[in-house]
Amino acid sequence: MATQTTQLRIVSGNGIVTRxxxxxxxxxxxxxxxxxxxxxxxxxxxxxxxxxVADQIRAAATSTGFFYIANHGIRAPVTDAACSASLDFFRQPAELKERANTRHSRANQFKVGWKPPQSQHINPFESVDRRESFSWVYHAAHDPSVGMDSVADIPPKVAAFLHADADGFPWTAAPPQLGAALIPCWQAVLGLGRALVRSMALALDLDEHAFDAKFTHPDAAMAVNYYRPLQPPTAEDVPDVSIGSHTDFQLFTILWQDAAGGLQVLSREGQWLRAAPVPGTFVVNFGDYMQRITNDRFLSTVHRVQNRSGRERLSMAFFFGFNLDESCAVLDTCVAPGEEKRYDEVGCYEWMQRRLRAMQVDLGAGKVAAA
Incomplete structure (x- = not known):
């Protein structure tokens, strides 16, 4: 007897997608x-x-789009300090965290700062996300490869897309010890992300420096997610999700997760898989923009989180993309003889805005709302 399936709906930059x-x-x-x-x-x-390494990345990218990385060069004290400071922040009363409540970054309209519990709904066809988070976007002054002294020399076409709120939000609204721990962690993962982009270029049969000019000031955001344990559902309930089923937006994500577990990955065969925590590793997965420019070679895989560990869970997600002023078409190395390019060229900023708009869904009409 054939195994039965159910249909999962998610939103994407190309409308509603089913799995x-x-x-x-x-x-x-x-x-x-x-x-x-x-x-x-x-x-x-x-x-x-x-x-x-590039050959192994290619194999993972074309099978599930998810893999762990070990011996990545980021010392445990860096992530441990970031985790500890984040837990201290999230365990505060809401009225203290409210000082860092979200606002749109000036440059790209991505919400930064603290997002309260149940204020996010990444998949409108599932429950509201049972999480709170603290997030921020790339700031050149914190980038070791740029530095404070060189910020004024950034080309205007690049600077137009950079986060540069005069008051330094969200760091000026959060406890000083939070930024003191999270910014060094972000800097370390930023360096790792740049190294991985070069490895991914090799995996795509390109010169390893082929993308260097596209990530001088990357779309490198980070979100720290805090999950209280989910309650067991009753027969009448729609099961809660800590983060709903979705795909990521840009090139790839580097994720640190604690020992509680809860990350789940949807295989190509439609099977939900536990991505159990592996000490000393990060999880890497590809986003929609990477799948697009590789003509569907590298997979942007659906994933979600359900924290049923019975205790709090913390993860730190680092989202890496090209400079927001950049654009990229389908790569020639990803088009086989006789095959066509499946996607038009789209700018990174335009793509990010398309993905953000796509999360505004008219459930009654079942369509992505224009915004």
């Missing part, structure tokens, strides 16, 4: 489904070492 999901129990991912890749070779002076 068939197997009605089989959630299970742990096999190592072949979510591999652990030793990425120490991306820092090697030897081309063969760097190519070996």
């Amino acid at each position: 068939d999901v197997l009605n089989t129990p959630l299970r742990d991912a096999e190592p072949s489904e979510l591999p652990i890749i030793d990425v120490s070779g991306i820092f090697s002076a030897t081309q063969a070492d760097r190519q070996a």
Whole structure:
């Protein structure tokens, strides 16, 4: 007898997308489904070492679009300090966190700062997200490759898309110890992200520096998510989600997660898989823009979070994309002989706005609302 499926709906930059999901129990991912890749070779002076990592990334990118990275060069004290400071922040009374409540960043209209519990709804076809978060976007003054002294020299076409609120929000509205721990963590992951982009260029049969000019001032946002445990659903309830089913927006995401677990990945076969925490690793997954410019070679995979651990959970998600003033068409190396490019070229800023607008869905009409 054939295994039955249910239909999952998510929003995307191309409208509402459906996925068939197997009605089989959630299970742990096999190592072949979510591999652990030793990425120490991306820092090697030897081309063969760097190519070996790229080959493993290509294999993961074209199978599930998710993988773990080990030996990534970010020391545990950096992430431990960021985790500890974040927990201190989230455990405060709401009236203290309210000082850092969200506002739109001036440059790209992405909401930064503290988002209260149940104020986010990433998938309008599922429950509201049972989380709170603290987020921010790229600021050149915090980028070690730019530095405060060089901010004034940023080309105007790039600077027009950079976050530069005069009052330094959200850091000036949050406890000083939060920024003191989170900004160094962001800086460390930013450096790792730049190294991974070069490895991904090799994985796409390009020169490893092919994208360098496109991420001088990247769309490098970070969100710290805090989850209280979900309550067991009753038979009448729509099951709660900590974060609803979705795909990410830009090139890729680097995720640190604590030991509580809860991240779930939808396989190509429609099976929900647990992406269990692996000490000392980050999880990497590709976003919609990467899938688009690779002509669907690199997969942007649906995922969600359900914190049923019975305790609080913390994750730190780093979202990496090209400069917002940049644009990228489907790469020629991703188009086989006789194959057509499936997507038109679209600017990074335009794509981000399209994705943000797509989350505004008219549920009655079942369409993405114009905004």
